[in-house]
Amino acid sequence: MTSMTVQYAIIWYLTEQIKSATMLSFATLLGMLPMVVLSPFVGPYVDRLNKKGLLIVPDLIAALFAIILSVTGVVTGTFPFWLIYVSLFVRAVTQTFQTPTILSILPTIAPREELTKVNGQLGMVQSANKIIAPGIGAFLFALMPLHLLLLLDVLGAFLGLVLLLFVKIPKTATHSGNTLALEDTKQGIRDLRSKKGLWITVLIGAVSSIFIMPAASMYPLMTIGYFEGTVSNAGFVQIIYSIGMLVGGTIIGVFGNWKDRMKPLILAYLVIGITLVASGLLPANNTGLIWFIIFSAFTGTDAPFFDTLLMAMIQQTFPIDQLGRIMGVVMALLSLLASAGLIFAGPIADRIGVEKLFIIAGWGIILCAIINWLIAPAKNYDKQLQEKGVMERYN
Incomplete structure (x- = not known):
C-alpha cells in the first residue's frame, strides 16, 4: 500500500509538472523495461534462490532510492526528472524479482484445484491496496x-520485512547449479511452446498489452488533461478503477472454479475494449468525466481476469520447480510488447x-x-487442461 x-x-507530480503524454508514457516505459530485459534471466534464479530473500531485499533497495529522492528534494528544493526516472526504473527492477x-x-501453499481462487484472492488483496493508495496519495x-x-516507502519496507520474518515458505526441489540460467530460460521457452494452446494465449495476451498498457498509463492525463480535472479527480478515478478490480478479484476468488476459464478471459477482453472505446468518445466536460468514472469501474472489474486466469493455468500446467523460468518468459513477453506500445503511444x-x-x-x-x-x-486449452487434471486426480 505504501x-x-x-x-x-510520483506519477501525479510528473503529470502536474509536464502535462505531456510522451513524458508520461516514457515514465511508464521505464517501469516496463526491467520486465523485458531481466525477466527471462530472473525466472531461473527464482527457482534456485531463497524466495524469502527475493521478497525482502528488493523492498530494501526500493526504500533506499526513496530516501535518496527525498533527501535530494530537501537539499535542492526540487526533484530532477532524471532522478525520478531512475527511481521508477529501480522500483520496477525490484518488482521484476518479487512478482515471479x-x-x-x-x-x-495452495491445493492445485484451488489455484484459480487463490490467485483471485491475491488479486483482491492487491486491488484493496490500490483502492486505498490513490486516496491516501491524493490526500x-x-x-x-x-x-x-516518499518516506512512506521506507515505513512500508520496514513493516513488510518484519512480517516476512515470521513467514515459513516450503522448500522445493533445488537445482544443482551446473546449468546456466540462460539454458534454463531457453528450456522455459521450449516448455511453454510445447503447450500450443497456452503458448498462443500468451502471445495474444502479449499483443493485447500493446494496447492495454499505453491506455492504462494515460488515465491520469485523460482525467487532468482531456477532462481538465484535478489531482483529486485523478485519484478518485484510480480508486473507482481499483474498486472495480476488487470486485473482479472477488468474483474470481469466490466463483473461480470455472470448467472453462477461457470464456471469462475472452469476455473480459471484450468489456475492456468496449469501455476504452466508449471512454475515448466522451465529451471533454463534467458529464464526460462522470461517464469516464463509470466506464473505469467496468474496465477495472475485468482487468484482473487475464492475468489471474492465465497464471492459474500456467501454475496447473507445469511442475512447481519449473514455474520461475516459465513465469520469467511470460512476463518478458507481456512486458516487451507493452513497452513497444508505450514507445509510440506518447507521441501519438x-x-x-x-x-x-x-x-x-x-x-x-x-x-x-x-x-x-x-x-x-x-x-x-483450459477445458482440456482441467479434464486432464480431473482424470489424474481420479486415477
Whole structure:
C-alpha cells in the first residue's frame, strides 16, 4: 500500500509538472523495461534462490532510492526528472524479482484445484491496496511536500520485512547449479511452446498489452488533461478503477472454479475494449468525466481476469520447480510488447489526442478477443487442461 501511494504521488507530480503524454508514457516505459530485459534471466534464479530473500531485499533497495529522492528534494528544493526516472526504473527492477517469486510460492501453499481462487484472492488483496493508495496519495500529495510523502516507502519496507520474518515458505526441489540460467530460460521457452494452446494465449495476451498498457498509463492525463480535472479527480478515478478490480478479484476468488476459464478471459477482453472505446468518445466536460468514472469501474472489474486466469493455468500446467523460468518468459513477453506500445503511444497521443488513443486501444483489444476465440487450440486449452487434471486426480 505504501509503495503504491508513493508511486501514484510520483506519477501525479510528473503529470502536474509536464502535462505531456510522451513524458508520461516514457515514465511508464521505464517501469516496463526491467520486465523485458531481466525477466527471462530472473525466472531461473527464482527457482534456485531463497524466495524469502527475493521478497525482502528488493523492498530494501526500493526504500533506499526513496530516501535518496527525498533527501535530494530537501537539499535542492526540487526533484530532477532524471532522478525520478531512475527511481521508477529501480522500483520496477525490484518488482521484476518479487512478482515471479510470489507467483511461484503460491502453488507450494495452495491445493492445485484451488489455484484459480487463490490467485483471485491475491488479486483482491492487491486491488484493496490500490483502492486505498490513490486516496491516501491524493490526500497526502495536497497536504504535505513530496519529500516527506516518499518516506512512506521506507515505513512500508520496514513493516513488510518484519512480517516476512515470521513467514515459513516450503522448500522445493533445488537445482544443482551446473546449468546456466540462460539454458534454463531457453528450456522455459521450449516448455511453454510445447503447450500450443497456452503458448498462443500468451502471445495474444502479449499483443493485447500493446494496447492495454499505453491506455492504462494515460488515465491520469485523460482525467487532468482531456477532462481538465484535478489531482483529486485523478485519484478518485484510480480508486473507482481499483474498486472495480476488487470486485473482479472477488468474483474470481469466490466463483473461480470455472470448467472453462477461457470464456471469462475472452469476455473480459471484450468489456475492456468496449469501455476504452466508449471512454475515448466522451465529451471533454463534467458529464464526460462522470461517464469516464463509470466506464473505469467496468474496465477495472475485468482487468484482473487475464492475468489471474492465465497464471492459474500456467501454475496447473507445469511442475512447481519449473514455474520461475516459465513465469520469467511470460512476463518478458507481456512486458516487451507493452513497452513497444508505450514507445509510440506518447507521441501519438500528443499528436492526435489522448482520447483517440483510448479508441485505438479499445478496438485493438476487441480484435485480440476475437482472434483468441477463433483459434481452436487456444479456445479449448483450459477445458482440456482441467479434464486432464480431473482424470489424474481420479486415477
